[in-house]
Amino acid sequence: MRDLKNNLTSGKNIKNIQSRKGKSFGYQVLGFGAGGGASPFIVATGGTITESGNDKIHTFTGPGTFTVCSAGNAGGSNTVSYTVVAGGAGGAFYNGGGGGAGGFREGRTPQCSTSWAVSPLNAPAGLPVSAQGYPITVGGGGSQGSNPSNAGDSGSNSIFSTITSAGGGGGATGNPPNRVGSNGGSGGGGGSGNAAGGAGGTGNTPPVSPAQGFPGGLATGSTCANALIGGGGGGATVVGTCGNFPCGGPGNGNGGAGATNSINATPTARAGGGGGGKQGNPGSAGSGGTGGGGAGGKNSAVGSAGSTNTGGGGGGGSDSGNGGNGGSGIVIIRYRFQ
Numbered sequence: 409m410r411d412l413k414n415n416l417t418s419g420k421n422i423k424n425i426q427s428r429k430g431k432s433f434g435y436q437v438l439g440f441g442a443g444g445g446a447s448p449f450i451v452a453t454g455g456t457i458t459e460s461g462n463d464k465i466h467t468f469t470g471p472g473t474f475t476v477c478s479a480g481n482a483g484g485s486n487t488v489s490y491t492v493v494a495g496g497a498g499g500a501f502y503n504g505g506g507g508g509a510g511g512f513r514e515g516r517t518p519q520c521s522t523s524w525a526v527s528p529l530n531a532p533a534g535l536p537v538s539a540q541g542y543p544i545t546v547g548g549g550g551s552q553g554s555n556p557s558n559a560g561d562s563g564s565n566s567i568f569s570t571i572t573s574a575g576g577g578g579g580a581t582g583n584p585p586n587r588v589g590s591n592g593g594s595g596g597g598g599g600s601g602n603a604a605g606g607a608g609g610t611g612n613t614p615p616v617s618p619a620q621g622f623p624g625g626l627a628t629g630s631t632c633a634n635a636l637i638g639g640g641g642g643g644a645t646v647v648g649t650c651g652n653f654p655c656g657g658p659g660n661g662n663g664g665a666g667a668t669n670s671i672n673a674t675p676t677a678r679a680g681g682g683g684g685g686k687q688g689n690p691g692s693a694g695s696g697g698t699g700g701g702g703a704g705g706k707n708s709a710v711g712s713a714g715s716t717n718t719g720g721g722g723g724g725g726s727d728s729g730n731g732g733n734g735g736s737g738i739v740i741i742r743y744r745f746q
Contacts, residue, residue: 452743462744469717473543474541474542492514493566495563495565498722499682508596510593527644529618545567560722562596564737576592576719577609580596580609598627600628641664663723678699678738683702685704687727703723705725
């Protein structure tokens with residue numbers, strides 16, 4: 409026993425045992441480092457998070473922060489797809505023009521694991537991100553025009569990083585002196601009065617490429633009985649329809665159509681313009697554009713509100729009905745996470 413003890417505690421053997429432990433510990437550190445480095449994919453928080461395949465989708469229906477904890481790399485993901493829709497505008501009182509839709513802007517990165525359908529607007533590339541917080545602004549809808557002198561209010565901007573979508577332009581009232589729709593992401597429809605009508609507001613204001621929206625429709629006044637209808641608000645992909653029709657003919661003044669994409673894994677239309685309001689028969693008031701636009705009111709009826717979180721414009725009011733409120737906007741961000 410004495411010899412065995414001496415052998416185990418000899419200086420030579422102690423050195424050998426310590427050397428083996430050192431090597432073993434060194435391998436453990438190396439292995440941990442190889443598996444514990446920065447993720448090659450974006451890691452982020454904020455908004456309501458869902459998944460589609462290997463992609464994460466962050467949806468903001470109100471203000472918040474998109475916080476990037478790890479920026480990823482080109483071998484995994486380091487850019488994001490986005491859809492940024494501003495608040496739609498309110499429709500106006502008194503044969504009022506429909507509210508213009510909120511500006512619609514999108515971008516798509518090829519790093520997403522599954523292709524999602526973009527709108528007809530030829531989406532540019534997505535945005536690179538870094539490890540930081542990105543404040544998100546979701547624009548509110550503009551208020552309705554509530555008396556003969558009140559045009560609809562314009563919507564508010566939505567913002568993500570360097571992307572700002574402009575609020576829709578308010579619909580114009582048919583009551584003088586100003587029957588011209590307001591400018592915005594999409595323009596508001598003109599207002600219609602006896603023997604006089606106003607032009608629609610200009611869309612894509614301020615200008616970006618691809619365009620974030622289109623102009624509102626012209627409202628043509630008429631001395632013919634029962635021939636007053638406001639112009640439709642512009643939509644993300646189509647100009648608002650003019651509120652002009654032959655005496656005794658059907659009404660139009662329809663809101664311009666919005667844009668449809670599937671960034672949230674479901675084809676969804678957003679940013680439709682509001683329909684123009686109408687006085688008299690026959691015919692109907694302007695319909696809302698696909699993508700949340702509200703219908704115009706007819707014969708004392710109020711205009712319908714734009715749908716929430718679509719950026720849809722509110723419908724114009726009739727001869728004694730209020731316009732509809734614009735719909736709030738939305739911000740959606742998508743990227744590959746595994």
